[in-house]
Amino acid sequence: QSALTQPASVSGSPGQSITITCTGTNSDIGGYNYVSWYQQHPGKVPKLMIYDVTNRPSGVSNRFSGSKSGNTASLTISGLQAEDEADYYCSSYTNNVVFGGGTKLTVL
Amino acid sequence: EVQLVQSGGGLVEPGGSLRLSCAASGFNFNNAWMTWVRQAPGKGLEWVGRIKSKPDGGTEDYAAPVKGRFSISRDDSQNRVYLQMNSLKTEDTAVYYCNAGGHWFDSWGQGALVTVSS
Numbered sequence: 001q002s003a004l005t006q007p008a009s010v011s012g013s014p015g016q017s018i019t020i021t022c023t024g025t026n027s028d029i030g031g032y033n034y035v036s037w038y039q040q041h042p043g044k045v046p047k048l049m050i051y052d053v054t055n056r057p058s059g060v061s062n063r064f065s066g067s068k069s070g071n072t073a074s075l076t077i078s079g080l081q082a083e084d085e086a087d088y089y090c091s092s093y094t095n096n097v098v099f100g101g102g103t104k105l106t107v108l
Numbered sequence: 109e110v111q112l113v114q115s116g117g118g119l120v121e122p123g124g125s126l127r128l129s130c131a132a133s134g135f136n137f138n139n140a141w142m143t144w145v146r147q148a149p150g151k152g153l154e155w156v157g158r159i160k161s162k163p164d165g166g167t168e169d170y171a172a173p174v175k176g177r178f179s180i181s182r183d184d185s186q187n188r189v190y191l192q193m194n195s196l197k198t199e200d201t202a203v204y205y206c207n208a209g210g211h212w213f214d215s216w217g218q219g220a221l222v223t224v225s226s
Contacts, residue, residue, distance in 0.1 A: 003152070038213075051210070051212040093211035095169075097159075099154060100152070
């Protein structure tokens, strides 16, 4: 099972919005509404930010939103803050689970 | 409060074996699918495998790189899940996390570092 494709890095200034894409196939992202997104700060445990494409767990800021079109899922962060600087990973159900390679978000 | 407390990990020589343990509390463990995810140093997350709940069949699934070498088991009486790792390779060096869930993970163990080196 190949990893999902994410950009290696994205950046934005405080207050701006950014979008991280996650591209898969008909067998994973395109086949199920089971995309999730994780935030990981250096040396920390990953944190679930979005599940089942669009749902936010309790306690996650509504500045984080998820969507999907065809075989590509997206995570949008609005009103960028310094604390959002982290690595972000997407994942999809595929009968098993596959992760993306990760995207490093830099807040300029 | 959901808690996943891991134990095990350490340094092992190539070809060796190691068992990781994960003690769960704060949720209905009997009905939970339990998953292991790993992260090699400086790399991304990688799904290792999962074990379904007994009501859902209790079967295991594994990622291709570990299939035939790793096995996951569970003890519902102790609320514990295990990852038995055999024939370890240097490329298995990673932090291993246990999770409660099948396809999304809102509860993670603290991680256990496994280093495979001679």
